[in-house]
Amino acid sequence: MSEPTVADTRRLNSKPQDLTDAYGPPSNFLEIDVYxxxxxxxxxxxxxxxxxxxxxxxxxxxLKESCVRRRYSDFEWLKNELERDSKIVVPPLPGKALxxxxxxxxxxxxxxxxxxxxxxxxxxxxxxxxxxxxxxQNERCLHMFLQDESIDRNYIPGKPQ
Amino acid sequence: xxxxxxGQSAEIDIVLNDAETRKKVEHKTEDGKKDKxxxxxxxxxxxxxxxxxxxxxxxxxxxxxxxxxxxxxxELYYDRGNHHExxxxxxxxxxxxxxxxxxxxxxxxxxxxxxxESYTGQNVKLRYFLRATISRRLNDISKEMDIVxxxxxTYPELNSSIKMEVxxxxxxxxxxxxxxxxxxxxxxxxxxIYFLLVRIKIKHMEIDIIxxxxxxxxxNVYHENDTIAKYEIMDGAPVxxxxxxxxxxxxxxxxxxxxxxxxxxxxxRYYLNLVLIDExxxxxxxxxxxxxxxxxxxxxxxxxxxxVIASQRFEGSSSAEKALAQAKEDSN
Numbered sequence: 305m306s307e308p309t310v311a312d313t314r315r316l317n318s319k320p321q322d323l324t325d326a327y328g329p330p331s332n333f334l335e336i337d338v339y340x341x342x343x344x345x346x347x348x349x350x351x352x353x354x355x356x357x358x359x360x361x362x363x364x365x366x367l368k369e370s371c372v373r374r375r376y377s378d379f380e381w382l383k384n385e386l387e388r389d390s391k392i393v394v395p396p397l398p399g400k401a402l403x404x405x406x407x408x409x410x411x412x413x414x415x416x417x418x419x420x421x422x423x424x425x426x427x428x429x430x431x432x433x434x435x436x437x438x439x440x441q442n443e444r445c446l447h448m449f450l451q452d453e454s455i456d457r458n459y460i461p462g463k464p465q
Numbered sequence: 466x467x468x469x470x471x472g473q474s475a476e477i478d479i480v481l482n483d484a485e486t487r488k489k490v491e492h493k494t495e496d497g498k499k500d501k502x503x504x505x506x507x508x509x510x511x512x513x514x515x516x517x518x519x520x521x522x523x524x525x526x527x528x529x530x531x532x533x534x535x536x537x538x539x540e541l542y543y544d545r546g547n548h549h550e551x552x553x554x555x556x557x558x559x560x561x562x563x564x565x566x567x568x569x570x571x572x573x574x575x576x577x578x579x580x581x582e583s584y585t586g587q588n589v590k591l592r593y594f595l596r597a598t599i600s601r602r603l604n605d606i607s608k609e610m611d612i613v614x615x616x617x618x619t620y621p622e623l624n625s626s627i628k629m630e631v632x633x634x635x636x637x638x639x640x641x642x643x644x645x646x647x648x649x650x651x652x653x654x655x656x657x658i659y660f661l662l663v664r665i666k667i668k669h670m671e672i673d674i675i676x677x678x679x680x681x682x683x684x685n686v687y688h689e690n691d692t693i694a695k696y697e698i699m700d701g702a703p704v705x706x707x708x709x710x711x712x713x714x715x716x717x718x719x720x721x722x723x724x725x726x727x728x729x730x731x732x733x734r735y736y737l738n739l740v741l742i743d744e745x746x747x748x749x750x751x752x753x754x755x756x757x758x759x760x761x762x763x764x765x766x767x768x769x770x771x772x773v774i775a776s777q778r779f780e781g782s783s784s785a786e787k788a789l790a791q792a793k794e795d796s797n
Contacts, residue, residue: 311653316642318657318708325706332664332702362664364635395745433745436666438636 333361336435336450338428341420351375352420354427358450364441364464370451376400378455379427382434385445389461392440395433398426473524475564477597477608479533481513492613493585502613505579505593511535511612512573515558515597519567529600531559535574537581537614539730540590541680551728552578552593561600581727582616582759587689588680589731616722618758621647630661631751638662641739641751643711649760650720656711658739660703666744670699672713673738675752676720680731693735694718715757722759 340355357371379397386394401423404413414420434440435450447464448455481487481503489501505511515533519526537552554577558570584591593614598607624645632638638661643654658670674694681687694717699709724733735757740750 313653313655313712315710315712316644316655316657318659319706321706321708325704328704330702330704331662332666334666436743436745437747438633438665441636 329361331361333359334432334436335359336428336431338424338431341424343415343420350415352415352423354424356431356450358435362441365447365451366464367451372450372453374449374455376423376427378449379430381455381457382445382449383430385461386434386440386443389445390439390443392434392437395430397430398423473526474520475526475567475599475606476518476520477599477606478516478518479513479595479597479608479610480516481511484513490613490615492583495585495590502611505577505612505614506617507579507614508576509579510573510575511577511595512571513595515570515572517564517568517570517599519564522566526564526599527601528559528563529561529602530557531570531597531599532557533570533572533595533597535577535593535595537579537593538591539728540592541730542588542590543680549728549730551580558597579614580616581614582722582724583613584721584724584727584733586678586731586733587691588678588687591727591731615759617761618649618722619761620649621758627753627755629751629753632662633749636662636664637741637749639741641753643737643753643755645755647756647758648715649758650722651716651760654711654713654715654737654755658698658709658711660705660707660709663702663704665747665749667699667702668742668744669697669701670703670709670739670741671695671697672711673740674713674715674718674720675736675738677734677736678731679734682729692738693720720757723756 336356336358338354338356341352342354343350343352345351353373353375355371356374357369358365358367359369361368383394383397386392401414401419404416404419406413431450435446440446442463444459444462444464448459484503488504490504491499492502493499515531517526517531533556535552535554536550539549539551541547541549554574556572556574558572579593581591583593592611594609594611596607596609598605624647626642626644627646628640628642630638630640640659640661641656642659643656645652645654648654654672672694673692673696676691676693678689678691679686680689694713696713698711703709720735721733723735724731726732734754736752736754738750738752740748742748
């Protein structure tokens with residue numbers, strides 16, 4: 305039989321890579337930082353807000369850089385919107401810490417420094433995970449959360465314009 | 466087994482004529498163990514002897530006939546009662562009567578058709594076996610001997626490459642290429658993945674080989690998927706314009722040839738699954754079916770004429786004709 309006895313394992317031909325592609329900035333740049341926690345208000349009406357700063361070169365985001373102020377309930381709003389409108393399995397948020405909101409605690413409750421830092425890390429992980437999801441990037445609520453000054457809770461859900 | 470220890474009983478032993486020269490191969494049993502069995506090809510003759518040894522010498526063994534059968538059958542595990550026999554041959558060895566002493570009977574099933582390969586799977590089994598039976602009024606005495614059948618093919622005339630562009634709009638576009646669509650069991654998959662657009666953060670990429678066993682028909686179709694292999698082909702984040710090579714040696718994995726709609730009862734198909742995993746463990750994948758076939762061993766001068774005929778089931782007969790002519794010449 306005239307068949308080859310050793311398989312040809314040479315690489316298939318491929319186009320040489322353009323050097324600007326090889327050494328240029330990658331097209332998947334997306335970094336979101338959650339930082340600078342500030343507690344605002346007095347007494348029982350206090351709450352903590354965080355800076356959510358985003359830098360990206362993904363064309364789906366209108367702004368390449370943005371910085372907005374958000375609180376925990378805003379993150380909860382985003383999670384609920386995505387769970388309702390998209391097919392994504394949304395990652396978990398750091399806990400609501402209801403126990404910490406009860407009176408007669410020995411510490412500062414939800415305004416305790418270590419707790420705020422724990423929560424900040426959890427929120428940062430959450431937003432980075434969700435913002436990188438191709439399906440989430442197609443939801444108006446994500447863009448509004450990341451790049452609009454304030455969240456309009458009466459918005460019309462759908463695709464970003 | 467007999468409750469009546471006063472009667473005569475016998476032991477049956479089946480021995481093939483070419484037991485010394487015939488090749489044995491390993492085959493998985495239903496409980497996962499591996500055993501060795503004689504290997505046969507389509508068209509080969511199955512011949513041998515049935516040795517009947519009387520347990521109590523001096524006593525007669527009355528019987529309603531002695532026969533030997535060659536059976537090829539498909540067993541669906543969820544429907545054990547119904548064996549689907551696609552080959553059923555019988556040879557009578559003795560008319561009803563009695564045996565006064567141990568005896569040996571010759572048998573020959575000439576040029577037996579064995580259209581399918583032996584297969585032991587998750588939900589279905591296809592097996593070939595010889596069964597010698599001494600019929601008696603109360604209980605038969607029988608002995609089975611399993612054999613394994615391999616179906617051979619040769620290099621297909623048409624074996625185009627698989628080349629496709631897939632992706633997620635604005636996120637990830639790749640072009641993948643595999644050098645063939647039909648691979649033999651000891652072949653090498655040579656291919657490449659070319660990145661056209663990468664807007665997600667890829668962590669690594671792997672190729673999986675998935676075996677899908679399908680049993681049942683119509684609304685009762687059941688697929689059993691099994692990942693036979695996982696092979697990482699890239700670690701790290703690619704950018705546009707990068708080409709990642711694939712070289713996957715199939716000989717290291719336990720696989721069978723592709724079996725399509727065997728006797729309308731089951732199929733065994735294989736798929737290459739290209740999987741990309743991003744930084745957040747999200748998986749992006751593209752599945753592609755490949756056809757696996759079994760290559761016959763190199764034709765050696767001592768190869769029997771019969772085995773050459775057996776390897777004639779393939780696409781494109783020219784090389785087999787040459788081999789047949791060569792074998793004829795060698796035996797002259």
